[in-house]
Amino acid sequence: xxxxxxxxxxxxxxxxxxxxxxxxxxxxxxxxxxxxxxxxxxxxxxxxxxxxxxxxxxxxxxxxxxxxxxxxxxxxxxxxxxxxxxxxxxxxxxxxxxxxxxxxxxxxxxxxxxxxxxxxxxxxxxxxxxxxxxxxxxxxxxxxxxxxxxxxxxxxxxxxxxxxxxxxxxxxxxxxxxxxxxxxxxxxxxxxxxxxxxxxxxxxxxxxxxxxxxxxxxxxxxxxxxxxxxxxxxxxxxxxxxxxxxxxxxxxxxxxxx
Amino acid sequence: xxxxxxxxxxxxxxxxxxxxxxxxxxxxxxxxxxxxxxxxxxxxxxxxxxxxxxxxxxxxxxxxxxxxxxxxxxxxxxxxxxxxxxxxxxxxxxxxxxxxxxxxxxxxxxx
Numbered sequence: 001x002x003x004x005x006x007x008x009x010x011x012x013x014x015x016x017x018x019x020x021x022x023x024x025x026x027x028x029x030x031x032x033x034x035x036x037x038x039x040x041x042x043x044x045x046x047x048x049x050x051x052x053x054x055x056x057x058x059x060x061x062x063x064x065x066x067x068x069x070x071x072x073x074x075x076x077x078x079x080x081x082x083x084x085x086x087x088x089x090x091x092x093x094x095x096x097x098x099x100x101x102x103x104x105x106x107x108x109x110x111x112x113x114x115x116x117x118x119x120x121x122x123x124x125x126x127x128x129x130x131x132x133x134x135x136x137x138x139x140x141x142x143x144x145x146x147x148x149x150x151x152x153x154x155x156x157x158x159x160x161x162x163x164x165x166x167x168x169x170x171x172x173x174x175x176x177x178x179x180x181x182x183x184x185x186x187x188x189x190x191x192x193x194x195x196x197x198x199x200x201x202x203x204x205x206x207x208x209x210x211x212x213x214x215x216x217x218x219x220x221x222x223x224x225x226x227x228x229x230x231x232x233x234x235x236x237x238x239x240x241x242x243x244x245x246x247x248x249x250x251x252x253x254x255x256x257x258x
Numbered sequence: 259x260x261x262x263x264x265x266x267x268x269x270x271x272x273x274x275x276x277x278x279x280x281x282x283x284x285x286x287x288x289x290x291x292x293x294x295x296x297x298x299x300x301x302x303x304x305x306x307x308x309x310x311x312x313x314x315x316x317x318x319x320x321x322x323x324x325x326x327x328x329x330x331x332x333x334x335x336x337x338x339x340x341x342x343x344x345x346x347x348x349x350x351x352x353x354x355x356x357x358x359x360x361x362x363x364x365x366x367x368x369x
Contacts, residue, residue: 040282042303042314049317146313153306 012188013126014068015088016195018078019185019231021061022089025079026239027110028054029246034097046146050107053139060132080250084233084240091230092175094239101154101161102168107147109172112208113179115140116201125193148212155216166218173221178228179205284333285311287318289325297329305330 031051038044062075092110097103118140121133154165182190182198189195213220229235249256282304288297300319305311311330320328339347 040304042305042318045321046314046317049321142316149310149313153310 017065019088024054024058026089027093057136101164104150105168105172111144116204120196152216155218177226287315288329290327
């Protein structure tokens with residue numbers, strides 16, 4: 001960050017970094033909940049890898065957010081000492097795992113959005129944000145492969161797996177519109193050439209999802225009702241239940257290091 | 259859709275009636291540690307198909323940058339020598355086959 005960045009833009013950048021970091025933390029925590037519960041050993045390790053990747057991304061976003069904010073907050077403070085209303089993740093990320101089909105539906109819908117976002121951010125006018133995104137994009141590419149693989153196999157598998165994959169997709173679909181919403185935070189960064197317009201990611205996402213659903217013999221859910229609000233701290237019930245487990249150690253033993 | 263678990267010599271018969279249900283086929287995983295080196299057998303895993311087997315191999319066996327390339331082979335496609343034939347096949351002591359009895363002239367240098 002150079003000193004030429006004015007304070008309004010700096011504030012927008014902080015919020016944007018927290019939003020992206022919260023996506024990673026909350027999704028990483030959801031995936032971590034699955035460790036030791038997966039259908040087989042191989043997938044158990046795969047899901048642990050995914051969780052760790054997301055938590056790694058979150059640390060990078062938080063560390064930079066803390067530096068931009070300039071109040072001395074580090075990754076731990078941002079992750080563990082904020083309340084539900086301060087979390088700015090997409091509501092999609094906090095949705096419960098449900099069965100394996102529901103989990104993979106959430107992962108696919110997120111991964112198909114996250115990869116083009118990170119790839120666009122690589123060219124950010126903010127070099128540090130670009131660097132963080134470039135590193136994360138490599139892993140996000142694998143994440144998308146992983147979720148596509150499972151959605152296609154389950155959708156194109158047995159009648160049972162197809163029905164459960166479709167049910168998972170139907171459940172998660174109402175949280176997808178928020179992927180493409182933006183407010184004055186994104187607008188400020190778009191104007192500064194630091195981030196892409198969220199709406200510009202939709203066509204890539206639609207193409208990816210459409211292709212996967214075709215291959216998986218799944219229906220595009222028709223439910224027009226959409227639920228968002230996570231970007232401004234208005235969450236679904238699911239996040240409130242997750243945070244106590246995520247945060248209890250720092251809440252109970254403030255400043256604990258290990 | 260069902261999958262047959264291939265018989266692997268030496269491996270006990272899988273209990274297909276166990277609570278785990280019908281298993282996925284077994285695959286042998288080979289990882290190339292870096293360019294220029296050979297793929298080396300690192301272990302085996304279960305997966306429904308080759309693509310998933312490669313992904314699983316990546317997740318299980320290359321978590322710490324162990325490799326740059328993965329091969330997977332259905333375990334059923336591996337033909338193995340019989341361990342009970344080990345003496346007949348391999349236990350031949352013929353040290354003269356190692357080129358250690360030659361005097362190397364100094365001019366040759368390091369070989």
